[in-house]
Amino acid sequence: MSISFTEQKRAAKAFVERWRALPCVEEEHSRSFWIELLQDVYGLKNATHALEFERKVKGRKIDVFYEDMGVLVEMKGRGIGLDEATVRSKKAGPETPYQQAKWYADNLPFSIRPRWIITCNFDEFRIYDQEKERQEEYVSLALDELPEQLHLLGFLTDAKNSRIEREKQLSVQAGELVGKLYTQLSKQYKNIETDVHEQRSLNVLIVRLVFLLYAEDSGLMHEKDAVLNYLKDYRADQMRQAVVDLFRVLDTPVEQRDPYLPDALLAFPYVNGGLFGNDDIVVPQFTDDIRLDLLLEASQKFDWSGISPTIFGAAFESTLNPVTRRAGGMHYTSIENIHKVIDPLFLDDLRAELAEIEGEKVEKNRILKLKAFQRKLSSLRIFDPACGSGNFLTESYLSLRKLENRALEDLQGDQMGLGFDQDAASIKVSISQFYGIEINDFAVSVAKTALWIAEEQMMEATQEILLQPFDFLPLKSNGNIHEGNALRMDWNDVLPAEPALSLSLSLEARSVMAA
Numbered sequence: 001m002s003i004s005f006t007e008q009k010r011a012a013k014a015f016v017e018r019w020r021a022l023p024c025v026e027e028e029h030s031r032s033f034w035i036e037l038l039q040d041v042y043g044l045k046n047a048t049h050a051l052e053f054e055r056k057v058k059g060r061k062i063d064v065f066y067e068d069m070g071v072l073v074e075m076k077g078r079g080i081g082l083d084e085a086t087v088r089s090k091k092a093g094p095e096t097p098y099q100q101a102k103w104y105a106d107n108l109p110f111s112i113r114p115r116w117i118i119t120c121n122f123d124e125f126r127i128y129d130q131e132k133e134r135q136e137e138y139v140s141l142a143l144d145e146l147p148e149q150l151h152l153l154g155f156l157t158d159a160k161n162s163r164i165e166r167e168k169q170l171s172v173q174a175g176e177l178v179g180k181l182y183t184q185l186s187k188q189y190k191n192i193e194t195d196v197h198e199q200r201s202l203n204v205l206i207v208r209l210v211f212l213l214y215a216e217d218s219g220l221m222h223e224k225d226a227v228l229n230y231l232k233d234y235r236a237d238q239m240r241q242a243v244v245d246l247f248r249v250l251d252t253p254v255e256q257r258d259p260y261l262p263d264a265l266l267a268f269p270y271v272n273g274g275l276f277g278n279d280d281i282v283v284p285q286f287t288d289d290i291r292l293d294l295l296l297e298a299s300q301k302f303d304w305s306g307i308s309p310t311i312f313g314a315a316f317e318s319t320l321n322p323v324t325r326r327a328g329g330m331h332y333t334s335i336e337n338i339h340k341v342i343d344p345l346f347l348d349d350l351r352a353e354l355a356e357i358e359g360e361k362v363e364k365n366r367i368l369k370l371k372a373f374q375r376k377l378s379s380l381r382i383f384d385p386a387c388g389s390g391n392f393l394t395e396s397y398l399s400l401r402k403l404e405n406r407a408l409e410d411l412q413g414d415q416m417g418l419g420f421d422q423d424a425a426s427i428k429v430s431i432s433q434f435y436g437i438e439i440n441d442f443a444v445s446v447a448k449t450a451l452w453i454a455e456e457q458m459m460e461a462t463q464e465i466l467l468q469p470f471d472f473l474p475l476k477s478n479g480n481i482h483e484g485n486a487l488r489m490d491w492n493d494v495l496p497a498e499p500a501l502s503l504s505l506s507l508e509a510r511s512v513m514a515a
Contacts, residue, residue, distance in 0.1 A: 003043035008150060009150065012146045014040075016147065019122060024077060024078035024122035026077040026080075029122070030053070030063055031053050033075075034073065038051065038156060041150075042153070042154075042156055042157045049339070051065070051066055053065075054355075054358075056358050056406075056410055058413055059413050060103075060104065066114075066156070068164050069155070069156060069158075069163075070113075070114040070116060071118065072104060072105055072114040072117050074101035074120070075120055075122075076119070076120070076121040078122045078123060080121050082098075082119050082124060084096065084097075088100060097121075098126070098128060098136065101117045101119060102135075109464040111464060113130075115161070116155060117130060122143065123142065124140060124142055124143065125142075125143075126141075127140075141153065164335060168334075170306050170307050171307045173302070174304060174316070175312060177293075177298045181206065181290070184289060184290045185290060186202055188285055188290070205281060207442075207445040207446065208276060209294070210316070211271075211275060211453075213298055214304040214305070214453055216299070216304075217304040217305040218456060218460075220456065220472055226267075230264050230268075231294070232295055235291075236288045236290070239285075240283050246268065247283075249261065250270070250271045251270075251272075251275075251277050251279075254269075270473065270474045271473055271475060272474035273452070309394050309398075309454040310335055310395040310398065310450070311334075311335065311391070313390050313391055313394060316389065316450075335395060339395070346380075350403055351403070354406060357369040357373055358410060366410070370410050374407050374428050377400050377429050378429050378433070380433060381495070382433060383434075383491075384435070384436045385436070386437065387437065387438050387443075388440075389446040390438075390443075390450050390451060390481060393434045393436050393451065393481075397451060397454050397458075398457075401429050401461075401462075402461075404429045408465050426466060427462055430455075430477045431454070435481075435482075435495055435496075436481040436482065437482050437485075437486040439484065441483050444481050448478070448481050451481075459472055480494065
């Protein structure tokens with residue numbers, strides 16, 4: 001919600017007055033203190049969903065964690081000094097609040113480690129910026145000073161600090177890059193306006209190029225910038241054949257390849273998954289402009305590894321959709337609005353269930369319940385009969401895998417690993433649990449690619465937790481996205497025999513729920 005500076009200052013004064021009068025016991029009041037601060041004073045919508053309380057890290061609990069903004073808070077009750085060392089863990093010994101918080105931060109997966117650490121005893125905030133050379137230095141803010149020093153906690157709601165906002169901007173930029181390539185390549189086809197095969201060929205070509213651009217930036221290939229390094233040696237008039245040769249190699253198992261192919265081609269991994277399996281697509285001639293935009297703008301200058309598959313898939317499809325292109329806009333459902341649908345549908349209950357399991361005091365029972373919870377996650381079947389580019393399915397997959405990773409963190413405890421095989425057998429949630437129907441063939445390809453990208457990103461996050469390398473390629477799973485008219489298809493031909501948790505929402509229902 002937008003809030004003016006005058007309203008914010010007035011809210012801050014009311015906040016100070018209210019909390020100065022309360023006893024401020026850590027266990028009883030920390031949650032409401034931070035929800036009110038973020039929601040009433042700083043105007044954060046739905047702070048109860050943004051903030052995570054008592055998040056477990058190797059058997060210990062973070063008081064407040066704001067993952068999206070990179071903020072971790074260690075709370076103490078009123079009257080407890082922020083320099084006072086106490087024993088909260090026999091293994092760690094006496095720790096100050098900052099030392100406790102720093103331990104939590106250092107033991108989180110690297111990808112979600114916070115930039116900001118705050119220690120607070122209801123009367124004072126100490127703010128530590130972990131990007132500074134001297135991380136232990138802090139800025140102090142007294143509760144009474146809050147109305148006049150609101151800027152000191154402004155980073156809590158600054159969009160520049162938001163991981164989701166950064167991913168959104170990157171994903172929109174990626175969609176624009178792809179839109180430009182799409183337009184240029186479409187002009188190279190002879191009969192693109194009337195030939196259905198050429199239209200499908202262009203769609204497949206674009207999806208393949210996007211996957212390769214992402215793969216070379218995400219460490220999935222044999223070297224960084226693998227595609228760039230391979231294609232840069234070819235002139236524009238040679239690019240078509242070079243791309244055709246690359247696609248064929250990517251679809252051929254290593255042991256079945258012609259050993260006399262150039263080493264630059266043989267170095268590429270086998271991809272599988274059917275992504276490069278259709279040899280009859282038409283690849284047009286490349287121009288100097290297309291070559292330059294692909295190699296320089298899309299490959300060398302842009303890092304695809306940080307995109308959000310949820311946003312990118314929709315932005316990608318929207319950019320290339322003739323209707324939205326004519327309308328001059330890029331249209332997609334925001335992650336926030338997707339969660340307005342899927343959170344009450346199933347995620348809220350699953351989060352509450354995991355939190356209850358984490359509170360189990362008996363270790364043996366907790367381990368059994370965590371494993372059962374992971375099996376439950378892997379048993380869910382989620383279906384969207386009008387899936388478009390798959391953004392609801394992709395975000396649902398990401399959300400379930402984040403819950404699974406949280407369960408794996410809990411199971412790991414403070415061990416160095418769980419002893420799983422390196423074939424990712426520890427991961428139970430799969431993109432094969434997600435089902436969709438979409439009438440547009442290009443959107444189907446985009447949805448499958450978005451799910452693959454989401455799978456790779458979550459596998460990387462799991463590697464950080466288990467400290468084990470996994471091989472993403474060749475692709476071992478596939479989203480069940482089917483091309484067709486959901487109003488005319490028999491859904492029994494799409495869905496598995498067992499019951500599915502359905503996301504079968506009409507567009508009208510989504511609009512109402514996301515409003």
